[in-house]
């Protein structure tokens with residue numbers, strides 16, 4: 228059941244989680260492990276999960292879910308007791324993170340606030356993502372369904388991932404698509420997912436071009452310069468740093 232062996236394992240996992248926070252949070256470089264243990268919600272949620280998961284695996288009723296519930300109340304991070312989590316996970320900031328029942332997370336994974344590892348419907352069985360080792364999932368990203376995110380990949384902030392992600396890739400957008408695979412941009416007509424068209428900007432651009440043409444014709448016909456009521460600035464073209472907003 229929940230014996231010395233399990234206790235030793237949970238203690239080892241806690242030490243690895245603390246090291247992960249120390250190494251991966253730039254703000255934690257100058258603070259000690261005790262301070263991290265006392266003040267990092269991601270560490271609290273993980274420690275509670277490690278215990279809840281051991282109890283769940285031992286078949287203890289109610290307690291695992293009760294622990295997950297209290298961890299959620301205290302940290303706003305919800306991890307189902309059955310979720311399989313490898314060593315040295317770091318959940319930075321934490322608020323709004325949800326990790327579903329059949330999720331599997333490898334070693335040295337980093338999740339930022341607002342990440343969901345969720346299912347897509349009411350189907351039972353494996354329905355949550357598998358995230359391989361050394362993956363970074365940006366804030367607000369949603370990984371949905373029984374997909375697999377290959378090792379060493381990066382998921383951009385606010386990305387919605389609904390398909391498998393190859394290893395060593397950077398995926399951005401909604402739906403998420405690779406913009407880098409092993410450091411190279413994917414090629415092909417549909418490969419430019421970081422620079423999606425903006426139909427509203429296109430329509431405004433077309434309208435302002437037509438107004439400019441009409442004003443020129445009016446000026447030629449009447450000799451009167453059109454009155455400038457407001458400054459018309461050229462719109463930023465697509466393809467110049469969509470991540471910068």
Ligand SMILES: CC(C)(COP(=O)(O)OP(=O)(O)OC[C@H]1O[C@@H](n2cnc3c(N)ncnc32)[C@H](O)[C@@H]1OP(=O)(O)O)[C@@H](O)C(=O)NCCC(=O)NCCS
Pocket residue numbers: 320339364365366367381382383384385386397398399400406407421466468469470471
């Ligand atoms: C995706 C990310 C990991 C960068 O990975 P990277 O491999 O270094 O990729 P790059 O920065 O070279 O970006 C690749 C392309 O995707 C675009 N891009 C990057 N992040 C993006 C995002 N979240 N959404 C849309 N496009 C994005 C870049 O503009 C770039 O476009 P380009 O091909 O025109 O250069 C990073 O942008 C990100 O989103 N990190 C999450 C960080 C976070 O959540 N921090 C919270 C701290 S509290």
